[in-house]
Amino acid sequence: MSTETSESATSPPTQPPSAPSRRTFIATTSVAGGVIAAGGLTAGSSLLGADEAAAADTAPSSRVSLTVNGWRHTVTVDNRTSLLDLLREHFGLTGSKKGCNAGACGACTVMVDGHRVNSCLTLAVRLEGAEVTTVEGLAEGDQLHPLQQAFIDQDAFQCGYCTPGQIVSGVGCIQEGHTGSAEEIREWMSGNICRCGCYVKIVRAVEQATGRK
């Protein structure tokens, strides 16, 4: 029954966490109640909300500490919760999107410990000590990440729904060095579907941010 949000000692926050959702808030205040779980498993699930406390008596849950966009969270979470649902439904970080919930579309792409992953396929409880970066964590204050700016410049999106995943994936693609040619970018950006069909411009945006253009 605990959620603590604090600045990470190692990685300076790029932006404050989003306003705590009611659930996070309840969970956080519950720390003041002094209920500390032992052994990583708790009877209560703080992320389930006040009137869900009874329900949580049997919903298997675990305690996990992870860093999201530079902010450290310690949460007790239903074992079935995906990282995507943790971000969206509990942390209020709705930038990462659910497009298929099966790892086929990439709309939920986030960075975990420097690697791009489908957060819909990642169980939150597996992320003890992990560093997670979502689209909300890319800009430095008002200063957009170069790839975010490139997406705007190249008009690399239309509806914008796949865009957070595309951008995080593009950041990974650049970090991995898979930007040697347009063809290489196409290949390494093919885990992110854009149904509006902006691939041509997504490639140009990745090229722009890489300095190839």
Next chain:
Amino acid sequence: MSPQPQAAVGAPLSRVDGRLKVTGRAKYAADHEPEGVVHAVVVDSSVGRGRITGIDTRAAEAQPGVLKVIHHRNAPELPYGPNPGSLNLPGERLRVFQDDQVRFHGQPVAAVVATTLEAAQHAASLVKIDYDAERPATDLTEAPAAGEPRTYARGDAEAALRDAPVRLEMTYRLARTHHNAMELHATVAQWEGERLTLWDKTQWVQSPRDELAANFGIPAANIRVISPFVGGAFGNAARAWPHLTIAALAARETGRPAKLVLTRRQLYFGVGYRPSYEYKVRLGSDRRGRLTAMTHDLRSETSGYETFAERGVIVPGQMLYTTPNVSQTHRTVPLDVNTPTPMRGPGYSTAAFPIESAMDQLAAELGMDPIELRRRNEPENDQSSGRPFSTRRLRECYTVGAREFGWDRRNPKPRSTRDGDWLIGTGMATALYDTLRAPGQASVRLDADGAALVESSTSDMGPGTYTSMTQVAADALGLAVRNVTFRLGDTNMPTAPLHGGSLTMASVGSTVQDGCDKLRQQAIELAVEDARSPLYGVDAGDVVVRGGRLHVRDNPARGETYRQLLTRNNREYLEATGSWTPGQSRSSMFAYGAVFAEVAVDARLGLVRVRRMLGVFDAGRIISPKLADSQAIGAMTGGIGAALLEHTVTDHRDGRIVNANLADYLVPVNADVPDLKAIYVDGRDDEADPLGVKGLGEVVLVGVAPAIANAVFHATGRRVRELPITAESLL
């Protein structure tokens, strides 16, 4: 009124909502989280037809966090009154949880509401339902048509075919395809007494409002629909599908706001799709390639409870090419499936594949260039109505396209070009889509600080409504783009038509321009009648506004800013309401295009890769060139899917869609798409609307699949008459 200088319209602006979208702060339906929200998950039928004989919800209800399991045995009887909304079809719409009948595989049969998504999902898997199942009819090729066909005839097609020196007869098949927008359909419903708020994925906020008002028997005025961002839709969020009623029911039954997000799998039967077709063509021509007759006999799938027929599918056969004798029948075949719905370029893109493939085949038969064949059949007027075309720059599209694509370098002989194992071919096709327009309203407010707010309840599913409306408003008000804010997607705003059918720019754009013109005029009149204004006494018709400053057209030094004018007159703001209603037109109005494709086909594997594409379009005036380019390139990408990848596979034994996911229903990914190019030919259509636009979101898709199919023929010498063109069909 003096014409306003055009600074924003026509400029290659970046999206005004770009920053929100690249930072993840744009809020889509499922991103809304009202206080105390609970989660609803739909349980869908596992049989394709029959009757529910038993429901056991005990295991589901025993799950921690489950608040309620709703199904036909415990759901309240809903009024489901008539919905006069224009999207309703002949037949009876699906009524959720109102009886024990199963009409198609995947029909909602229950919903679990729980305090967490995890609990709701798991409990939904525990709801046990017994059925008295029958074998469903889901195969278009085997089932009989019902009802009277739509027909059209002019001349005597049978006689003309008999006499034609060249006769062709072909049958084409088009697979069912799904919109598969990236955003899952989602609704958050919140009741406060008899008032309902919906955060919904919709292309038309009035549509869910009217549907739920009818279904729950409450006044439409009690319902507010909010939809600021739509994650793609392509036609699929025009209607209010059954899950909206389930979301509202879940919220009402639990007394909590409820969020319902369909799964990707549920999108294959919970919302509509482009129906599958059999399309039979016969054509006759003389030896010089002039068409004498064409017949079109169509069969398309619909559901057993509603009759859906693409309105536009029979139009191109009546007016695209000079054809003295035409005969058409379109029959719908009711199947045990959910109801289809318009999908990008509805009807026209369906018809384009058979018609443009047939024209390509005729050209090959005659040994004539495909563009030359089309030029020889270019009509002088619309033969279906006898009306003149408002504008039709199709010849120019052919000329520009042929030049830019390098068409004259083409060896006309099929299977004549190789690149290693790859057979190389090029093809082209014509595109058209009618210029739809509808009435709308907008509000405009200009504050004394010189910032304007324009609102209309339209939508932006991706084309860039926010941006293009801002551009129109900025020019009409004489403001910089940064001083104009356009808002949309809320039933509390002035009424706008459906955001679909490429009608938004013409309709809402003209409405916005009207409101802004009125407001600017108000300001000008205020100035010229104000003795303290430098514009006092000037003819109002001689005043223009630029950069927020009103001045005499021929004497820019004489003038003042909006801010000075309003402040001096103690006006906090000026307001105006814009409206526009399209008049009766004497002309035939369409947008046109010519699409060119180069493909490579692996001679041994049958694999088809698109190497390059060019689209040249006559869509009237282009308001927002950067975004218009993205629309065209995006449509070419979607067209690659329709041509080569996308089809729904149904197990006809039980009606289950086998590939109801994005791993098995293939859509184009980045590696499938080469560099693509789009060109819009210059010109406006002043008959269409005050902005001179003809709509572009649909026409850019229409010719893509047939251009690719014709290129595949040119590469291989094989004429595939079925979409998608898969490796199997080429081996």
